[in-house]
Amino acid sequence: MTMLMKSSHVAIVDDDDLMRSALQGLLKAVGLPARTFASAEEFLESGQLHDTGCLIADIRMSGMSGLELQAKLNAERVRIPTIFITAHGDEQMRMQALRAGAVEFLAKPFDNRALLESVRAALNS
Amino acid sequence: MSAQRKTGIDVVAEIGWGTHCCLFHETKGDLLDTVVSYCKAGLEGHEFCLWVVAAPVTEEDATRALRHVVPDIDRHIADGSMEIVAARDWYLQDGTFDLNRVIRGWHEKLALATARGYAGVRVTGDTAWLDKNDWKDFSDYEDSLNEAVANQRLAVLCTYPIEACGAGEVLDVVRTHQFAIAKRRGNWNVIETAGHKQAKREIEERKRAEEALRRSEAYLAEAQRLSHTGSWAFNAAGTVYWSEENFRIWGFDPQQGLPRREESIQRLHPEDRDRVLAEAMAAVRDKRDYVVEFRIVLPDGTVRYVHGLGHPVFDANGGLVEVVGTQVDVTERKRAEQEREKLHQLEADLARINRLSTMGELTASLAHEIRQPIAAAVTDANTCLRWLERAEPDVEEGRQAAGRVVTDVTRAADIISSIGVLFKKGAAPRERIDVNQVIREMIVMLRSEANRHGISMRTELGADLPHVMAVRVQLQQVLMNLMLNGIDAMKGASGGHELTITSAAGDGHLLISVGDTGAGLRPEHADRIFDAFFTTKDQGIGMGLPISRSIVESHGGRLWVTANSPRGVTFQFSLPQAVATHADPANELSYERSHTKR
Numbered sequence: 065m066t067m068l069m070k071s072s073h074v075a076i077v078d079d080d081d082l083m084r085s086a087l088q089g090l091l092k093a094v095g096l097p098a099r100t101f102a103s104a105e106e107f108l109e110s111g112q113l114h115d116t117g118c119l120i121a122d123i124r125m126s127g128m129s130g131l132e133l134q135a136k137l138n139a140e141r142v143r144i145p146t147i148f149i150t151a152h153g154d155e156q157m158r159m160q161a162l163r164a165g166a167v168e169f170l171a172k173p174f175d176n177r178a179l180l181e182s183v184r185a186a187l188n189s
Numbered sequence: 190m191s192a193q194r195k196t197g198i199d200v201v202a203e204i205g206w207g208t209h210c211c212l213f214h215e216t217k218g219d220l221l222d223t224v225v226s227y228c229k230a231g232l233e234g235h236e237f238c239l240w241v242v243a244a245p246v247t248e249e250d251a252t253r254a255l256r257h258v259v260p261d262i263d264r265h266i267a268d269g270s271m272e273i274v275a276a277r278d279w280y281l282q283d284g285t286f287d288l289n290r291v292i293r294g295w296h297e298k299l300a301l302a303t304a305r306g307y308a309g310v311r312v313t314g315d316t317a318w319l320d321k322n323d324w325k326d327f328s329d330y331e332d333s334l335n336e337a338v339a340n341q342r343l344a345v346l347c348t349y350p351i352e353a354c355g356a357g358e359v360l361d362v363v364r365t366h367q368f369a370i371a372k373r374r375g376n377w378n379v380i381e382t383a384g385h386k387q388a389k390r391e392i393e394e395r396k397r398a399e400e401a402l403r404r405s406e407a408y409l410a411e412a413q414r415l416s417h418t419g420s421w422a423f424n425a426a427g428t429v430y431w432s433e434e435n436f437r438i439w440g441f442d443p444q445q446g447l448p449r450r451e452e453s454i455q456r457l458h459p460e461d462r463d464r465v466l467a468e469a470m471a472a473v474r475d476k477r478d479y480v481v482e483f484r485i486v487l488p489d490g491t492v493r494y495v496h497g498l499g500h501p502v503f504d505a506n507g508g509l510v511e512v513v514g515t516q517v518d519v520t521e522r523k524r525a526e527q528e529r530e531k532l533h534q535l536e537a538d539l540a541r542i543n544r545l546s547t548m549g550e551l552t553a554s555l556a557h558e559i560r561q562p563i564a565a566a567v568t569d570a571n572t573c574l575r576w577l578e579r580a581e582p583d584v585e586e587g588r589q590a591a592g593r594v595v596t597d598v599t600r601a602a603d604i605i606s607s608i609g610v611l612f613k614k615g616a617a618p619r620e621r622i623d624v625n626q627v628i629r630e631m632i633v634m635l636r637s638e639a640n641r642h643g644i645s646m647r648t649e650l651g652a653d654l655p656h657v658m659a660v661r662v663q664l665q666q667v668l669m670n671l672m673l674n675g676i677d678a679m680k681g682a683s684g685g686h687e688l689t690i691t692s693a694a695g696d697g698h699l700l701i702s703v704g705d706t707g708a709g710l711r712p713e714h715a716d717r718i719f720d721a722f723f724t725t726k727d728q729g730i731g732m733g734l735p736i737s738r739s740i741v742e743s744h745g746g747r748l749w750v751t752a753n754s755p756r757g758v759t760f761q762f763s764l765p766q767a768v769a770t771h772a773d774p775a776n777e778l779s780y781e782r783s784h785t786k787r
Binding site for chain 1 (some may be wrong): 294556557559560562563565566567569570571572575586589590593594597600637640642643645768
């Protein structure tokens, strides 16, 4: 909290409203401001990509999936440290995400401290 | 014992009891030949035979002539089966002819013969002794004899020498006999009189009646065999009658005669025995008919199911005459019922298995649905603790986080209860149901399954629809089957796919449709998709659509499929609307359009 960050904002992309609120609430409790988006498309069109220091995304969503979002950002050379959280990720999906540059891959329900550590690491990178 | 007797006379062959006929003969030889043959047939038929002889034939002539054709004639004479008497001793006792005395004599002989066990009495009487003075009396006697022998086991053959008869006498004789046998130009002839024709007609009629009775009995037996219906009667003394089919049902041999009461009681199933006997006794006591179902066990262990009916018959004083009844072998029907019951159970089990396996396919996506709110709850609870564990606790933030926990957990609970309903066994009672609500619930359940395959779901639900009377879980199952079918048809295909669910009110019914934009249905499959175990899918047992159809039909509706343009199919089903329990002011339809996903 005392650290100065280049791009301090965290973006949360999840199509589940409860999950978005929970993640935003957690980050708020540790003093990290977060913006929420209900879909990958909404995030891509927000014009806030370059202002985002860390992306927390669900993998399986209606419309564009989390992995497709990651690929799209890579293709556009937008490098945002990304943390995936998913309710049914398998090892293959995890490896695909990490190879594409994800910093963490967490299964729901996830360890809050692990998430926060990853977020902090991402913001400091 | 047959009423027809062999005559021993070629031209006549058979006569019945009660026959009174005459013979005109030319020579003594003709007379002897004919009469010994007549007596021989009588002896062979175990009849008592009486031959009244008159000059020129003597008793010795008769015996000798008989011995030629009946070698042991002396034995018959000795034991009294054959009696030969002279006309003067029979017709002319005391030297006079008495009509009544002679007729009484025949009847005495008949009574004696019957008592000794003979089939009847066969008489032949020679009239050669008659002279013109006796003719009138004798003719009266012949006339009376017709009545005297009628309906008696008596047959009388009167013989007349033709040369002793003038035309008037011949006419008298022929008139007073049923028929006449006469030798003309060397051949025997029979001259029938009206009386004989009448007798013959009566015999024919009796034969026809007997034939009709036999046929009727045969048809009855056939009807009993076809319908597995036996009939019976018993009285205080025991069993009186069992029909052929009754013997078959109970496994008794008709050749062995009626089974004794204890024998048939023995074949009643031990568990049914007391009940059946008590019911029959109670019915007799209460003077009423009874119906009783029971089992019988044959000696080889075969069990038969019987439907019995009993009817006690009482006399004018209320005394029991007999009990008559029928027994229907309903074993096959019982078996069929049991098979049908088994089949119903199997269908129910299959439906449940299908539901369970459908649920199995859904488990993964349901797990995702449940994990989502639980993960949120864990995070929110964690956040709440963080606010409260601060040096200066932020109660307001903590309260908000705790509030989110409540929301999260409530959602998880809702999802779990919606699964629980589908897993319950047994048919729930019908209730008034808002179809749109069920559609929305199913969309919530299947949303992630659709999302997984990039399929969006769209609804066009009629507003203010009347309710339907339905079993909720069954309606859910129909919708789930149709929606999953639609998703299956579209998954794996590229391009934006859409599942459209609509509801609308029709005339007295509701119309619900589930349309997809999948590959569609091959025409050759269109007729078969509702058949059990028909499937076009790699996985699936092909029971979804037949079960859905049977559920819809059990609710009084119909389920059918139509092709969509340009692609896909739409399943539609109708359900009768529930009778309104209160006045429904607005029947105007408006549509709410919602897009659950875009």
